[in-house]
Amino acid sequence: MFIKKLLVVFTLLVMTSFSAHADNNVVIKGTYTKVPGVQFNFDGNQVEIIEFFSFYCGHCFEFEKSIPVIKGNFPKKIKWIQVPIYWGEGSPKPGEAYLIAEDSGKGEEMKKAIFTALFVDGKDIGKLEVLEELGVKAGLGFDFSHKLRTGQKAGEVGKAILMTKTYGIDETPTLIIAGNIKTGPDMLEHSTNSLRDNTITILKSLFNK
Numbered sequence: 001m002f003i004k005k006l007l008v009v010f011t012l013l014v015m016t017s018f019s020a021h022a023d024n025n026v027v028i029k030g031t032y033t034k035v036p037g038v039q040f041n042f043d044g045n046q047v048e049i050i051e052f053f054s055f056y057c058g059h060c061f062e063f064e065k066s067i068p069v070i071k072g073n074f075p076k077k078i079k080w081i082q083v084p085i086y087w088g089e090g091s092p093k094p095g096e097a098y099l100i101a102e103d104s105g106k107g108e109e110m111k112k113a114i115f116t117a118l119f120v121d122g123k124d125i126g127k128l129e130v131l132e133e134l135g136v137k138a139g140l141g142f143d144f145s146h147k148l149r150t151g152q153k154a155g156e157v158g159k160a161i162l163m164t165k166t167y168g169i170d171e172t173p174t175l176i177i178a179g180n181i182k183t184g185p186d187m188l189e190h191s192t193n194s195l196r197d198n199t200i201t202i203l204k205s206l207f208n209k
Contacts (some may be wrong), residue, residue, distance in 0.1 A: 030202040041179035055094040066196035091126030
């Protein structure tokens with residue numbers, strides 16, 4: 001799921017309204033930046049969206065409710081990949097817990113549970129005991145706890161940090177659409193609702209809707 005780090009110098013060009021994508025002449029509406037050195041990738045049928053998010057990010061928690069809305073506008077046309085990262089003093093363990101749960105088909109459930117634990121219940125999601133409790137509630141059991149404590153997914157969380165350098169990610173949530181179209185709240189007055197609407201606008205232009 002993770003790509004290798006690209007050694008490129010990023011210069012961001014914000015493109016708004018109607019902009020013709022140089023790679024295949026697709027006319028893309030919306031507000032976004034094009035990631036230099038990363039290839040546009042869209043076959044006309046299904047689009048990949050990479051969501052960079054942090055479990056410590058309030059905007060990411062707010063954006064959760066927008067994801068089903070975006071997907072609902074384009075049934076079976078979106079491949080949504082979620083990449084957990086952590087900033088500053090945040091713990092990498094919530095991201096590891098999510099990735100372990102994802103392997104068992106419980107990623108979405110665990111993501112919501114971790115967000116709720118922090119932003120609703122006020123729990124310390126960096127504590128193993130808290131994450132293990134969430135794992136038990138999700139039906140993941142001892143194997144989940146063992147993998148979490150032994151750091152089975154620590155390498156993948158580290159690769160996610162390299163991905164942020166490849167794509168020039170400096171805030172969450174940030175979406176990478178069709179390989180190199182980047183959009184986030186900082187381009188939209190820090191509004192997650194605007195990010196939702198802007199993402200739908202970009203996707204409509206890709207699918208010519």
